[in-house]
Amino acid sequence: MPILQIKNLHKKFTLHAQNGAVLNVLNGINLQVKAGEIAALCGPSGAGKSSLLKAIYGTYRIDDGDIKIKTTKQKTINIAKAEPRQIMNLRRDVIGYVSQFLRVIPRIGALDIVAEPAIMQGMSPDQAHSIALDLLDQLRIPQKLHNLSPLTFSGGEQQRVNIARAMAAPRPLMLFDEPTASLDPQNRQTVLELIAQLRDQGTAILGIFHDPADRNFLQARDIHLSAVKEPEHV
Amino acid sequence: MNQPLFSVTNLSKKFGKTIACDDISFDLWPGEILGIVGESGSGKTTLLRSIAGLIKPDQATISYQGKNNKLLNIDQMDEPKLRHLQRTEWAFVHQHPRDGLRMNVSAGANIGERLMANGWRHYDDIRKEAIKWLEAVEIDAKRIDDLPRTFSGGMQQRLQIARNLVTNPRLIFMDEPTGGLDVSVQARLLDLLRGLVRDLGLSAIIVTHDLAVARLLSNRLMVMKDGQVIEHGLTDQVLEDPQAAYSQLLVSSILQV
Numbered sequence: 001m002p003i004l005q006i007k008n009l010h011k012k013f014t015l016h017a018q019n020g021a022v023l024n025v026l027n028g029i030n031l032q033v034k035a036g037e038i039a040a041l042c043g044p045s046g047a048g049k050s051s052l053l054k055a056i057y058g059t060y061r062i063d064d065g066d067i068k069i070k071t072t073k074q075k076t077i078n079i080a081k082a083e084p085r086q087i088m089n090l091r092r093d094v095i096g097y098v099s100q101f102l103r104v105i106p107r108i109g110a111l112d113i114v115a116e117p118a119i120m121q122g123m124s125p126d127q128a129h130s131i132a133l134d135l136l137d138q139l140r141i142p143q144k145l146h147n148l149s150p151l152t153f154s155g156g157e158q159q160r161v162n163i164a165r166a167m168a169a170p171r172p173l174m175l176f177d178e179p180t181a182s183l184d185p186q187n188r189q190t191v192l193e194l195i196a197q198l199r200d201q202g203t204a205i206l207g208i209f210h211d212p213a214d215r216n217f218l219q220a221r222d223i224h225l226s227a228v229k230e231p232e233h234v
Numbered sequence: 235m236n237q238p239l240f241s242v243t244n245l246s247k248k249f250g251k252t253i254a255c256d257d258i259s260f261d262l263w264p265g266e267i268l269g270i271v272g273e274s275g276s277g278k279t280t281l282l283r284s285i286a287g288l289i290k291p292d293q294a295t296i297s298y299q300g301k302n303n304k305l306l307n308i309d310q311m312d313e314p315k316l317r318h319l320q321r322t323e324w325a326f327v328h329q330h331p332r333d334g335l336r337m338n339v340s341a342g343a344n345i346g347e348r349l350m351a352n353g354w355r356h357y358d359d360i361r362k363e364a365i366k367w368l369e370a371v372e373i374d375a376k377r378i379d380d381l382p383r384t385f386s387g388g389m390q391q392r393l394q395i396a397r398n399l400v401t402n403p404r405l406i407f408m409d410e411p412t413g414g415l416d417v418s419v420q421a422r423l424l425d426l427l428r429g430l431v432r433d434l435g436l437s438a439i440i441v442t443h444d445l446a447v448a449r450l451l452s453n454r455l456m457v458m459k460d461g462q463v464i465e466h467g468l469t470d471q472v473l474e475d476p477q478a479a480y481s482q483l484l485v486s487s488i489l490q491v
Contacts (some may be wrong), residue, residue, distance in 0.1 A: 016478075016479035017486065056470065058468060058470075059470045059471055061471060084454050084467060085263050103422070105424055105428060105450050198482075226426075
């Protein structure tokens with residue numbers, strides 16, 4: 001059984017402020033991702049790639065269809081029907097999501113932010129901090145920045161902090177939304193290598209990688225999403 | 235734990251003809267932080283005060299999983315028992331520090347008083363614990379003998395939080411804890427609150443009209459309007475994929491910086 005299995009997934013947005021305009025974002029998606037595999041979502045801007053990642057992570061509610069996740073206990077949970085606290089537990093232990101934006105409380109230092117998800121999984125703070133330190137080094141975040149809030153960092157540095165945070169607590173299913181988008185070539189290579197490492201350790205990975213060279217390096221299996229239909233009025 | 239920590243069923247409260255809370259039900263699970271958002275007059279503060287036992291709802295079944303796994307029926311509890319629970323296992327942080335502090339006794343006494351109510355007797359221990367908590371909320375220990383009215387608003391709010399957390403509560407109710415504070419002070423308080431909640435394993439119910447505060451602090455959100463819960467879900471679900479017309483309006487009204 002794959003770690004992620006999606007069947008006939010539908011998602012629409014109803015915009016009440018615009019006379020109930022309906023935006024059909026996902027129309028009958030079927031896909032699966034196995035352990036130790038990288039799948040890449042492809043398609044034009046607006047095809048619903050990011051929306052699909054958000055639906056899997058439980059951020060977007062689902063209108064129809066199933067998103068089944070194999071949990072650590074050899075059971076499956078259907079995100080489409082899960083309770084909020086089940087989704088919270090899944091996020092801690094099973095699904096990791098690296099968005100394009102870092103969203104953190106002001107004043108907390110980068111090192112603590114990176115270590116936090118690992119501590120939530122039950123790792124000792126000392127061990128989590130040493131892993132966090134190692135990842136920040138690998139991703140070339142200078143030591144003098146480690147105790148500063150990443151809200152003051154550049155876009156590329158914030159993205160690397162975001163990636164380090166996910167890597168410090170790898171979960172069986174990892175979702176990446178353009179993880180290399182604002183990185184210089186050197187850091188881009190490091191991030192791709194870290195993602196490939198996760199795959200080799202048996203992680204199931206679903207991501208959006210715009211650059212074909214990235215997908216090539218990762219030996220990703222392409223999954224094509226077609227463009228979204230025009231809004232319909234009801 | 236397979237039981238909610240706190241469970242509210244069919245809570246209603248009227249003031250004269252005005253319906254403040256209309257048939258509200260929800261569960262809070264251990265370790266969860268639930269945010270209640272909505273504009274002024276939506277009934278969120280009435281809901282908070284009703285479930286925390288500060289006012290009596292017209293109708294409600296409220297149960298709480300106490301220490302030692304004892305299921306307590308809050309709606310049927312007698313006054314002394316409820317007061318005891320409020321002083322020991324629960325805490326309530328008011329929007330205005332003056333409602334939650336005693337302004338005419340020192341900062342140290344504000345904290346120490348709670349400890350004494352919980353059976354602490356030795357002056358030195360109490361003072362030591364008070365200093366520890368002042369430092370935890372980032373108030374200079376030198377201010378221990380000063381009156382709260384000599385403190386700034388942000389310091390008063392932090393003192394109120396220290397006074398509430400010193401007894402190691404399991405459930406904390408907060409009414410607009412960062413309302414009326416400067417933005418820089420707000421960030422500091424949010425950081426502090428989140429750290430305390432995580433480190434102490436608290437559960438919390440927080441009323442706020444500030445969606446940014448709700449986003450950073452809470453795991454789950456309930457949106458209230460005209461006394462009803464019109465939407466609830468994970469915080470990111472409600473903020474990024476709001477379903478109800480009113481929630482969409484609320485979310486789209488957030489000012490971007």
